[in-house]
Amino acid sequence: MEQIQLIATTTFGLEAVVKRELQNLGYEDLKVENGKITFKATEKDIPIANLWLRSADRVLLKMGEFEATSFEELFEKTKALPWDEWITEDGEFTVEGKSINSKLFSISDSQAIVKKAVVEKLKSKYKRDWFEETGSKFTIEVSLLKDIATLTIDTSGPGLHKRGYRIHSVEAPLKETLAAALVQLSYWNKDRFLLDPFCGSGTIPIEAAMIGKNIAPGLNRNFASEGWPRIKKEYWQDARREAWELMLRDFNLNIIGSDIDKKAIELAKENAASIGLEEDIKFINKDVRDFKFMNDYGVIICNPPYGERIGEEKEVEKLYKNMGDIFSKLKTYSIYVLTSNEDFERLYNKKADRKRKLYNGRIKVDYYQYYGPRPPKN
Numbered sequence: 001m002e003q004i005q006l007i008a009t010t011t012f013g014l015e016a017v018v019k020r021e022l023q024n025l026g027y028e029d030l031k032v033e034n035g036k037i038t039f040k041a042t043e044k045d046i047p048i049a050n051l052w053l054r055s056a057d058r059v060l061l062k063m064g065e066f067e068a069t070s071f072e073e074l075f076e077k078t079k080a081l082p083w084d085e086w087i088t089e090d091g092e093f094t095v096e097g098k099s100i101n102s103k104l105f106s107i108s109d110s111q112a113i114v115k116k117a118v119v120e121k122l123k124s125k126y127k128r129d130w131f132e133e134t135g136s137k138f139t140i141e142v143s144l145l146k147d148i149a150t151l152t153i154d155t156s157g158p159g160l161h162k163r164g165y166r167i168h169s170v171e172a173p174l175k176e177t178l179a180a181a182l183v184q185l186s187y188w189n190k191d192r193f194l195l196d197p198f199c200g201s202g203t204i205p206i207e208a209a210m211i212g213k214n215i216a217p218g219l220n221r222n223f224a225s226e227g228w229p230r231i232k233k234e235y236w237q238d239a240r241r242e243a244w245e246l247m248l249r250d251f252n253l254n255i256i257g258s259d260i261d262k263k264a265i266e267l268a269k270e271n272a273a274s275i276g277l278e279e280d281i282k283f284i285n286k287d288v289r290d291f292k293f294m295n296d297y298g299v300i301i302c303n304p305p306y307g308e309r310i311g312e313e314k315e316v317e318k319l320y321k322n323m324g325d326i327f328s329k330l331k332t333y334s335i336y337v338l339t340s341n342e343d344f345e346r347l348y349n350k351k352a353d354r355k356r357k358l359y360n361g362r363i364k365v366d367y368y369q370y371y372g373p374r375p376p377k378n
Contacts, residue, residue, distance in 0.1 A: 005062040006041045007152060008053055010177075013358040017055045017181045025052055038062065043231050046155050047239035050225070051218040054180035054211070057159055060141070060152035061086070061225075068149040069103045071113050078117035078142075081151060084125035086230055090135030093118065095142060102144040114142045114151070136227035157224030164220035165275035168267040170200045174303050174338075178360060179207040180217065182301055185356065185367065187334045190253060192375065193298035197288035199257030202268030204301055205281045209272075212253045213280065216243035220275065253280040254295070260287045289322055296332045297375035306340045306363070320347035327370075334372040340365045 010018045015032050022030060022039055025048065031038040037056075041049070049059045064081040068074040087093055095115045097107040104110050118140065123129060139154040161177040182204060188194050190212035196204040210217060219240065225231055259265050265285045272278050304323070307316030320339075324347065327335050337344065340363050345351050352368040359365065 002042070004041055004043065006039055006045065006049060006155075007060040007062050008037045008039070008049065008056040009058050009060060010035055010037070010056050011359050013356065014055050014178070014181045017184050018053065020184070021053055021055060022049075025049070044235045044239075046225050046231055047223075047236045050156055050160070050223045051216045051239055051243055053160060054207070054217050055177050055184065057161070057177060058154055058156035059160070061155050063140075063151040063153060065148060065150045067147055068144070069147050071104065071109065074104060074110065074142075074149060075113050075117045077149070078114050078151060079121050081121070083118045083121045086153060086228065087118070087122060087138050088135050088229055089122075089126045089128075090132055091138050092133040092135060093138040093140055095140045097142045097144070099144040101146045103147055104144055104149075110142050110144060114140060136229070137224055138228075139224065155223065155225035157222070160218065162221060163217050163275075165206065165271055166201065166203075167270055167274050168201060169271075170261070170264045170267065173201055174203045174360065176203055176207060176217070178358070179203040179303075180211065181358075182303075182336060182338060182367065183208045183211055185369070186299055186301055186336050187371065188299040188301065190248075190251060193254045193295040194256070195291075195298060195300050196257045196302050197259075197286075197291060197300065198302045198304045199259050199268055199283065200261075200264050200303075202257050202271050202281070202283060204303065205255050205257035205268070205283075206272055206275065206277060208301070209253055209255055209277045209280045210275075212255075213248045213251055213277075214246050215275075216246075219243050255281045256284065257281055258284045258286045258288070258291060260285070288319075289326065291326075293330060293333075297372065298330070298333050300327065300330075300333060300335045300337075302336070303338045303360070306365075316341065317343075317347055320344060321349070324348035324350060330372075332372050332375075335370040337368045337370075338365055339368070342366075344368060 008018050019032055019037050027039045029040045066077045095111040097111045099105050099107050141152050143150045161175045163176050194208050262285045265283050268283045272281050305316050307313045353371045354369040356367040
């Protein structure tokens with residue numbers, strides 16, 4: 001089978017997490033850059049990567065990479081790529097673009113040139129001058145960085161954070177891909193108690209439960225490349241069948257999501273039920289200051305309010321101080337807090353063992369990590 005190159009794109013700061021996910025899936029020849037990991041694969045790997053990657057944004061098929069300092073050069077080198085091997089005669093294709101520190105700074109002009117070049121390539125293959133574009137969808141991206149053009153086709157369609165379980169969400173919900181990364185950056189595993197005391201619509205507990213039960217995150221959705229004739233239907237069927245077989249259905253998890261907002265808890269319960277995890281996560285309506293901690297060697301992963309709105313700052317500062325007082329008594333716990341508040345450590349009254357810079361949407365945040373002792377071996 002012909003070897004291809006795929007790119008797993010990612011939010012800044014999560015490259016190492018996605019790299020580890022790819023390594024766990026058996027991919028070895030990886031090239032890590034800001035916001036993306038390129039890896040060698042085959043057509044069979046397009047379903048596998050889309051179904052299993054938890055913290056990547058999407059999976060792109062890399063068509064080519066070259067220097068382009070003029071529109072003529074961009075046109076000719078784009079036309080030389082094997083678009084006709086992937087895009088069908090009736091294929092519907094659009095071109096998206098971005099340009100950073102490149103002579104070809106006009107994104108709209110670059111998109112138009114790439115579109116024209118692809119059409120010319122398809123004309124020579126299908127021997128026609130006009131295409132209906134009523135078939136499978138292909139989204140091409142031209143990415144220009146320091147005069148290097150990277151041409152890709154998006155195999156995912158909607159971003160990989162769209163798992164299909166989020167029926168409802170609260171205002172400013174945490175992205176599923178980021179929530180999965182927070183869990184993977186922690187010391188939590190399926191044998192330990194996990195608490196999210198600010199769970200909102202349940203994203204962190206649900207993502208943790210999916211990890212704990214080895215549920216492929218893309219199992220309940222469809223992908224753009226499922227309609228591509230080049231990728232055999234049996235590849236998708238085999239990948240999905242294997243994902244179902246690898247699921248740990250009978251394993252019981254100890255996960256609690258709590259929140260002061262009663263409506264958020266109701267939404268969280270519905271979201272968990274939609275993916276069959278209602279028995280694995282207990283959602284309770286409770287203020288973190290009233291929570292009774294019963295387990296040793298537990299893990300807390302949370303995304304508390306940031307105080308971004310006017311008038312909330314004092315309230316949030318008080319909350320962080322309360323968190324410091326409460327959590328300081330949990331001597332065996334490992335605690336992880338995501339917040340944009342740069343004063344968090346002072347308010348919490350403890351310096352983190354590690355601090356990782358991340359982005360929650362467009363908000364620059366830090367992931368404060370406080371490590372507890374290892375649980376004793378059974």
